Amino acid sequence: MYSLLFLSFPTTTKATKHCNYCYRQVKRSVEKSKLLSKNCSLLVVFTPCCYFYDNLRHSSRYRKPTWTMCQQQEKQQQQIEILRTINTNGGWMVDVQVNHQQQLSRHTVLLGKGLYEELVSGDAEKKKPETVIVTVFRYLIERGVVLKNTQGVFDSSQFPINYFSVKQLFYFYPDCKEYLKENLASPTIKP
Numbered sequence: 001m002y003s004l005l006f007l008s009f010p011t012t013t014k015a016t017k018h019c020n021y022c023y024r025q026v027k028r029s030v031e032k033s034k035l036l037s038k039n040c041s042l043l044v045v046f047t048p049c050c051y052f053y054d055n056l057r058h059s060s061r062y063r064k065p066t067w068t069m070c071q072q073q074e075k076q077q078q079q080i081e082i083l084r085t086i087n088t089n090g091g092w093m094v095d096v097q098v099n100h101q102q103q104l105s106r107h108t109v110l111l112g113k114g115l116y117e118e119l120v121s122g123d124a125e126k127k128k129p130e131t132v133i134v135t136v137f138r139y140l141i142e143r144g145v146v147l148k149n150t151q152g153v154f155d156s157s158q159f160p161i162n163y164f165s166v167k168q169l170f171y172f173y174p175d176c177k178e179y180l181k182e183n184l185a186s187p188t189i190k191p
Contacts, residue, residue, distance in 0.1 A: 080137045082130045091116060092129045098137055098147050105147045109133055110165035119180050127184060135183050136166055139176055 079099040083106075086093040091112040098105050111129050120127045140147065147161060154160050159172045170177050 080134050082133060085130060094129065094133045096133060096137065098141075100141055100147055103148055105149045105161075107137075107147075107149075107161065108163045109136065112165070112167065115167055119177075120184055121181065123184070132166070132180065132184065135180055136169065136176075138183070139173070139179050143173065 081097045081099075083095040083097055085095075091110065091114075094109045094111065096107045096109060098107065111132060116129055116132060119132055137147075145159070145161070149162050150160075160168075166180075
């Protein structure tokens with residue numbers, strides 16, 4: 001198992017040529033520093049896309065900072081991308097897009113400040129809420145939870161995958177809390 005830096009760019013005709021050039025540049029620099037990331041099981045990268053689009057005309061249209069995680073495991077690729085984080089009175093509301101087994105799904109996840117502080121246990125200034133959300137989706141993928149968006153009314157025995165809170169996840173998956181604490185305490189996850 002090894003880590004892989006994955007960058008996703010909008011596919012517009014003006015930007016495609018420039019994106020391919022930047023992708024090759026990033027790929028080369030990642031290959032040069034493979035020794036640094038060889039022992040990591042996960043690589044989380046904050047990629048401001050404006051870095052890649054500064055040379056384009058009307059670059060303000062393409063600027064969109066995102067969190068991206070891609071992990072390759074047994075020829076299976078999964079990507080977790082934080083689209084938007086909204087600060088609320090009691091925590092955060094995070095919009096997430098997951099590409100797993102060639103299926104794209106969108107989710108809205110709520111994370112309370114109290115639970116966040118409990119999970120990161122004192123490392124709140126080092127670990128961001130986005131790191132917790134990425135770890136939540138790593139847990140769901142490892143447990144084989146179907147991430148496909150569902151429609152209609154849910155039965156109380158079904159987990160509402162489209163819109164859920166992290167605390168609600170603990171009712172359906174009791175071992176999730178320990179998994180999150182353990183993985184967030186490890187130094188390999190870096191925001």
